[in-house]
Every structure is written in structure tokens, then in C-alpha cells.
Amino acid sequence: MIDSSIFRDQMTIRRLRLAAGLVMLSYLTLHLGMHALGNVSFEAMEWSTRIHDFVWHSVPGTIVLYGAFAIHFSLALYALYARRSFRISAGEVVRLVLGFSILPLLLHHFAAGRYVYSAFDVTRRYDVVLTVYFSFVPFWGWRQVTVLLVTWTHGCLGVHYWLRARSNYHKFAPILLASATLLPVLALLGIWQGTRQVLAQWQLHPEWLQMAVRDGHVHDPSVVGPSWTLEVQLYSTYVVLLALVFVARAVRWLVERRRGLINIAYPGGRVARVPVGYTVLEASRRASIPHAAICGGRGRCTTCRIRVLRGVDTLPPPSASEQALLDRLHAGPSVRLACQLRPRSDTAVLPLLPPDIGASETRRRDYFKASDIERFVAIMFVDIRRSTALVEKRLPYDVVFLLNNFFDAVAGAVVDTGGMPNQFVGDGMMAIFGIHAGPREACSQALVAAQLIHSRLADMNRTLADELPEPIAIGVGLHAGNVILGELGYRDRFLLTAIGDPVHVAARLQELTKDYDCQLVVSDIVAATAGVEMSRFPVREVNVRGRAEPLAVRIVGAMNELVA
Ligand code: HEM
Ligand code: HEM
Ligand code: FES
Structure with missing residues (x-):
């Protein structure tokens, strides 16, 4: 039987979210690769959609991609609920904001693409998509370019924060950075080249354009209508879900106020007064006490480690993942990870690394x-x-x-x-x-x-x-x-x-x-x-x-x- 505590283990949740994020990042990498083929020829671009469909329209491909999306999105909502403090680094804020802007920017692409294919067996390939985006409704085209950059940046930041604390990251970081910059540039150039070629083709053969529009059901109300309805429903669901998260946060805030506050004392006489349920790292941030946290509180880097000076006996025991990291440090029982530890009563802690420690210093x-x-x-x-x-x-x-x-x-x-x-x-x-x-x-x-x-x-x-x-x-x-x-x-x-x-x-x-x-x-x-x-x-x-x-x-x- 699976031990239910693994679902309460924040690190397990993060690993799942990461795995799902990586699946989507793989999809996006291949998708950008397809766009980049526009630099070779429009035909190469069109040809790549056959491989795309073979993989992603298959049952396993669909389950993997949309399953990953469902997991990542649910856990992202949970992260929004679980995060107590938004006093986080600029990079993390950017990733969070970018993450939550992806869906509203992408819903149209999904509804007019995959949904239309699954519901009406209508396949819209590059000829139709590029024409609609960059000739019929340029706003959609620019929105798509925006979401491309937003999603790519969000995913790459995720990978960066994930790998940053690894000892040999600095060795391959330049290659990753170069690829992360090159791929979207090539993709955008490919889209530009592809669009130029396809529009030139329509000029020469206007009848081909009419055929493409007809086959793609671009103006067919029986396809466009339901697609638009779905899009609106998805927007509304998204707004409701986000609102529910904030309502849940407010309810938790009220409940915690009732339960009372605890004091976490730091060296130098500083004290953070926080509701029960905060991690020590969240308490530090809330009280503006500088605290090292290279992985941003994701339980990966151990730079937030503290020695608990008072109330060791009253602390909740470490989760399996926290314990594994502590074992790696050969830490004694009073050493804990500030980003994982949620004290239940007053305590005093001593951060063990200087707050401004850089990733390289941990190595x-x-x-x-x-x-x-x-x-x-x-x-x-x-x-x-x-x-x-x-x-x-x-x-x-x-x-x-x-x-x-x-x-x-x-x-x-x-x-x-x-x-x-x-x-x-x-x-x-x-x-x-x-x-x-x-x-x-x-x-x-x-x-x-x-x-x-x-x-x-x-x-x-x-x-x-x-x-x-x-x-x-x-x-x-x-x-x-x-x-x-x-x-x-x-x-x-x-x-x-x-x-x-x-x-x-x-x-x-x-x-x-x-x-x-x-x-x-x-x-x-x-x-x-x-x-x-x-x-x-x-x-x-x-x-x-x-x-x-x-x-x-x-x-x-x-x-x-x-x-x-
Ligand atoms: C200007 C940029 C983009 C263009 C021109 C574009 C073009 C296309 C085309 C032509 C297809 C249909 C492929 C086929 O069914 O054979 C497609 C599908 C898709 N695209 Fe994009 N895309 C762009 C950006 C993005 C971005 C940024 C994302 C995600 C973050 C994305 C996600 C998807 C998804 C999820 C599908 C449907 C996959 C499926 O069939 O289930 N696209 N795109
Ligand atoms: C559907 C919209 C999405 C939302 C709302 C979302 C939200 C989030 C959030 C909240 C985080 C964690 C940030 C934190 O812990 O502070 C995250 C991490 C991440 N996201 Fe997304 N994301 C979305 C789509 C994507 C897509 C399409 C990709 C891939 C291109 C992606 C890749 C990643 C990666 C690699 C991480 C790092 C994993 C981790 O550190 O746990 N996300 N996302
Ligand atoms: S901040 Fe990285 S492990 Fe706690």
C-alpha cells in the first residue's frame, strides 16, 4: 500500500510538477523545432506536422501530454495556495506570473487546434494556422508569438531553478543558455519565413487559399461556433479556479488567526511572528530576515538549513525527502531545512549559511x-x-x-x-x-x-x-x-x-x-x-x-x- 504521507510531502509534489513541466517542455522544444524548419522550407514545416500528429494524436501521446498538463496545472494551483509569502526573488515572481498567463494566452490555440481535430476531425496545419494568424487576424498571431516567448521563458526558468544547485551545473549552463536563446529565435525566424512563403503561394494561386480555408473550416460556423464556446467556457473555468484558490487562502488565513501565532527567534534578537503552518523560510521572508534559499524553497539545495535551538522536541518529524537530504549532510537531529520545517510552537533557530550565499559557493x-x-x-x-x-x-x-x-x-x-x-x-x-x-x-x-x-x-x-x-x-x-x-x-x-x-x-x-x-x-x-x-x-x-x-x-x- 502507498503511504499517504508521500502526498503531503511537499517535495514529492514538486517532483511531480517538475516531471509534468518537463514533459510539456519536451513538447514545446519539438514544437519550436517544427517552426524552425520554416527556415529550410515551408514543405519541411508541413511535413513535420505528420510526425507531430503521429506522436501526439496517438492515445499514449495524448495521455502523456494532456495528463502532464492536468498534473502541472493542478499542482501549480496548489502551489499558489500553499505559498504563504510572495516575498520571493524577482526570477521566481517572473516564473509564477508567466506560468499563470500561459493558459489564457493559449486557450484559443488549443480550442481551434486540438479540440477541432478531436471533435470534428478537422486538421489545421501550418498553411491554415499561419494564414489565419498573420493575415486574417494578426492579433492572434502576435498573441501566439507572445505565448511562445512566455511559455519558453517559464519552462527554462523552471529548469534553471531545478538544476542551479547541482554541483556541475556551471559546466553545462552556457550550452543550455545558448540553446535556450537560439531555439526560440530560430523558431520565430522559421515562422516568419514560413508565413512569407505561404502568403506568396496564395498570391500565385488564390484558389489554393480558398481550398485551404474550406478544408480547414476556417469560416464554418458549425466548427468555429463550438470552438469559440469551448474557449469561453475554459476562460471562465480558469477565472473561477483562480478565484477559488484565493478564497481558500483567505479562509485559511482566518482559521490560522484563530489558532494563534507563534514566535520564531533568530540571532540578533530578531523575531518572526507567524501563524502555525508557515515554514521557517516563509517566516524569515515575512519578517524580512535575509535567509539563504538558492533553490527558492523547493527542498533541493539545503542552503536554507538551520539549527533549531529551542523546542526541538515539539517539531514535526522531517518528511522522507527532507530526511534524505539531511542524511546527505550528516546533520544532527537539531538541523533542519527551513523551507520544509513548519514549527507548531515557539522556537529559536540559527541559519547555518550566510543569507547572501551564491550557488557557486555551495560547491x-x-x-x-x-x-x-x-x-x-x-x-x-x-x-x-x-x-x-x-x-x-x-x-x-x-x-x-x-x-x-x-x-x-x-x-x-x-x-x-x-x-x-x-x-x-x-x-x-x-x-x-x-x-x-x-x-x-x-x-x-x-x-x-x-x-x-x-x-x-x-x-x-x-x-x-x-x-x-x-x-x-x-x-x-x-x-x-x-x-x-x-x-x-x-x-x-x-x-x-x-x-x-x-x-x-x-x-x-x-x-x-x-x-x-x-x-x-x-x-x-x-x-x-x-x-x-x-x-x-x-x-x-x-x-x-x-x-x-x-x-x-x-x-x-x-x-x-x-x-x-
Ligand atoms: C506562433 C507560434 C505557433 C505556431 C505557428 C503554432 C502552430 C501550430 C500548428 C500548425 C499546430 C497543429 C499541428 C498539427 O495538428 O498537426 C499546433 C498545435 C499545437 N500547438 Fe502550436 N504553434 C505555435 C505556438 C505554440 C505554443 C507556444 C504552444 C504551447 C505552449 C503551442 C502548443 C500547441 C499544442 C498544445 C498543439 C496541439 C497538440 C495536439 O495536437 O494535441 N503552440 N501549433
Ligand atoms: C498551464 C499553465 C502553467 C502554469 C499555471 C504553470 C505554473 C507553474 C508554477 C506555479 C510553477 C512553480 C513555481 C514555484 O514553485 O514557485 C511551475 C514550474 C514549472 N513549470 Fe509551469 N506552469 C504552466 C505551464 C507550463 C508549461 C507549458 C511548461 C513547459 C513548457 C512548464 C514548465 C515548468 C517547469 C519546468 C517548472 C519547474 C518545476 C519546478 O520547479 O517545480 N509550465 N509552473
Ligand atoms: S531553500 Fe533549497 S532546500 Fe530549502
Whole structure:
């Protein structure tokens, strides 16, 4: 039995739509090839219609072509319904608008062509079609040229977005682009040449024109009438279907308002407030938070990937296709694709790639890039005290549960105050403040984060009191200075991180919390930069690697004492 969840899997839907789009694109490619034969001779053009009819008037050909159309069109309507935000790239807007203008522009061609053939056994070949389009009713001719360009552009953009994230796309993209430009140009030239030849022929033999018009039933009311009626019915159906999609969107909007909104927190203190049902990527777009998404949210490129910092347990599980992509990245359970994940409750996320990443950058391999930007930031190290006692005699699952709760509390506090949790090592975490903020704000954020971590941890200890042998205690080291911010990584795994002495110093200060038996050791540089008065805390001079002078630090017994 087929698992019904595959129909809810957005990526399966997209694959189907793509497959159907590709079938129609193949038809169009051959159709343009037929037109291009006009450059050879009008006879060659006419001859090609026999192959056309052999393939597309056959039962399998008809089922494939019109089946593909039905699938693509239904899924396009569904896409219009499912898409929450229209804040999409210009290319995507163009593709969407072009896609929905194809049908109204093409209905006449279908009704006067295939319908007339199927219903009345009247075949209208190039002689009739070109004469009607470019001599009898030029408006129809120009409309047809327009829909040719519209459909071709729409299909090619679809292929471009589909292949863009592939590692070797850049190799064959120039050939594809050249073909995509050349074919419609040749087709239009062929149509022009063919039309010239056929009109010249009518001048020489007006009686042939009369025959063609008669055989094509061009003025026959018993053929033209029903064809026009069908055309009008199809236009109306199209308008009604589009209207229904927008009504359905409005109903969903109302229902979702009733169900309430959730908060999605991002680094830098930014929050997107969206109805349940939005993907994280849609939330980013709605809140104008730049977010990498090379494939436009189609679940193909993985550039939208995020680490979920809070509420991992409440997330809906990944679909099979999302899981397959995550497996390829060797991602841990808290890494998800923002374009696929629809959180059901408040959460905090950390986008893992820079928002302006280009397609070529996703292909970087074995790379070490340490010269990105130098910046003054505050670095925080948080570590669990006596972690061995905590994990002893526990099932691995329980340990993971505890650590996840811990990281939820600590990393959530960091994100909520504007910092970026950066590395999770064993039972510790490093966080950076100041990626988007100036030095003063970075240091203040870090100090506020320390207080918030204290209270979140206290909450967690209360909630899990029955589970824990003793309350979880932590040590925090906090320092600030100039670091190099860069992406480090190998193959598909990249991480924005800070490199430089302040990082080692902050780690060392964290270790000193054990010697001083306190919760926080913070350098005076942080306090001075933040403009926070800390003279009430005992001061110590410590020697740390990378500094000739001893460093003045403050010893804070419990971080809630930081509240002035
Ligand atoms: C100026 C441009 C065009 C010209 C001169 C043209 C000409 C023709 C001709 C002569 C036929 C009849 C072939 C036959 O039945 O033997 C035909 C059929 C058809 N054309 Fe076009 N065409 C043009 C553009 C397009 C475009 C842009 C599309 C689609 C996006 C399209 C889609 C179709 C379809 C679906 C059929 C009917 C296929 C069937 O028999 O089921 N045409 N066209
Ligand atoms: C009948 C009118 C059509 C409509 C309403 C339509 C609409 C759409 C929509 C909404 C999308 C997805 C855009 C998105 O996800 O944002 C799409 C994708 C695509 N369309 Fe069409 N389309 C139509 C006809 C065609 C035709 C005739 C072709 C072939 C020449 C075509 C080829 C494609 C391709 C290749 C894609 C990319 C597939 C994907 O990324 O999922 N479409 N179309
Ligand atoms: S945007 Fe490409 S996978 Fe999410």
C-alpha cells in the first residue's frame, strides 16, 4: 500500500510538477523545432506536422501530454495556495506570473487546434494556422508569438531553478543558455519565413487559399461556433479556479488567526511572528530576515538549513525527502531545512549559511577560509559542572534529552538576547555576540544573556528536579576582543566561527570558574565596553596565553547578581 504521507510531502509534489513541466517542455522544444524548419522550407514545416500528429494524436501521446498538463496545472494551483509569502526573488515572481498567463494566452490555440481535430476531425496545419494568424487576424498571431516567448521563458526558468544547485551545473549552463536563446529565435525566424512563403503561394494561386480555408473550416460556423464556446467556457473555468484558490487562502488565513501565532527567534534578537503552518523560510521572508534559499524553497539545495535551538522536541518529524537530504549532510537531529520545517510552537533557530550565499559557493570543497572579516565581538563559553556525575548510570537517550534541554535553555537565552550560539562541544557551548552589533551592544547583550541563562537554568532545574541527582551547575567565561569571523568547514559542512586569542581567553576564563568556585568569570574589558559598573565584584589579575599583561577579571558568584 502507498503511504499517504508521500502526498503531503511537499517535495514529492514538486517532483511531480517538475516531471509534468518537463514533459510539456519536451513538447514545446519539438514544437519550436517544427517552426524552425520554416527556415529550410515551408514543405519541411508541413511535413513535420505528420510526425507531430503521429506522436501526439496517438492515445499514449495524448495521455502523456494532456495528463502532464492536468498534473502541472493542478499542482501549480496548489502551489499558489500553499505559498504563504510572495516575498520571493524577482526570477521566481517572473516564473509564477508567466506560468499563470500561459493558459489564457493559449486557450484559443488549443480550442481551434486540438479540440477541432478531436471533435470534428478537422486538421489545421501550418498553411491554415499561419494564414489565419498573420493575415486574417494578426492579433492572434502576435498573441501566439507572445505565448511562445512566455511559455519558453517559464519552462527554462523552471529548469534553471531545478538544476542551479547541482554541483556541475556551471559546466553545462552556457550550452543550455545558448540553446535556450537560439531555439526560440530560430523558431520565430522559421515562422516568419514560413508565413512569407505561404502568403506568396496564395498570391500565385488564390484558389489554393480558398481550398485551404474550406478544408480547414476556417469560416464554418458549425466548427468555429463550438470552438469559440469551448474557449469561453475554459476562460471562465480558469477565472473561477483562480478565484477559488484565493478564497481558500483567505479562509485559511482566518482559521490560522484563530489558532494563534507563534514566535520564531533568530540571532540578533530578531523575531518572526507567524501563524502555525508557515515554514521557517516563509517566516524569515515575512519578517524580512535575509535567509539563504538558492533553490527558492523547493527542498533541493539545503542552503536554507538551520539549527533549531529551542523546542526541538515539539517539531514535526522531517518528511522522507527532507530526511534524505539531511542524511546527505550528516546533520544532527537539531538541523533542519527551513523551507520544509513548519514549527507548531515557539522556537529559536540559527541559519547555518550566510543569507547572501551564491550557488557557486555551495560547491566549495575542502576549504579553509580565515580571512573573511575582522570584528570586535564578545565570546562566551558555557560548561556544565560535574557533568560526569550527571550522566552516570543514565541511558544515552536520557543524557541526550538532558543535554538538549540544557542547550535549549542556554542557547535560547543567547539567541533571545541577540547572540549566536556557535559550537556545541560535549556538554559545553560557545556563543558569539556582536556579529550584527557594535562593541558596546555586543558586550551588553552578553551580560544580559548571562543573567537570562541563570534564570532559564533555574527554571530547568526546577522542572527536572525529579530527574536530576542534583541541580545542573554551570561555569561561564566571558571576554571580548577582535577576532576573525570566518567559515570553516569541509565538504558540505560549514560553520561560521570566530578565530583568535579572545576565544582562547574566554575558554580559559570559563575554566577559572572552577578555581574561584563561581558561576562567571568576566574580563573587565567586557564590563568597560558595555559601560556596566562591576566594581562590587571581586577583581583578580590572571595570566592568559596571548597576552603580555595580566588580565583583570571579575568574579561573579551567581549570574543573577549582575542585575544592578
Ligand atoms: C506562433 C507560434 C505557433 C505556431 C505557428 C503554432 C502552430 C501550430 C500548428 C500548425 C499546430 C497543429 C499541428 C498539427 O495538428 O498537426 C499546433 C498545435 C499545437 N500547438 Fe502550436 N504553434 C505555435 C505556438 C505554440 C505554443 C507556444 C504552444 C504551447 C505552449 C503551442 C502548443 C500547441 C499544442 C498544445 C498543439 C496541439 C497538440 C495536439 O495536437 O494535441 N503552440 N501549433
Ligand atoms: C498551464 C499553465 C502553467 C502554469 C499555471 C504553470 C505554473 C507553474 C508554477 C506555479 C510553477 C512553480 C513555481 C514555484 O514553485 O514557485 C511551475 C514550474 C514549472 N513549470 Fe509551469 N506552469 C504552466 C505551464 C507550463 C508549461 C507549458 C511548461 C513547459 C513548457 C512548464 C514548465 C515548468 C517547469 C519546468 C517548472 C519547474 C518545476 C519546478 O520547479 O517545480 N509550465 N509552473
Ligand atoms: S531553500 Fe533549497 S532546500 Fe530549502
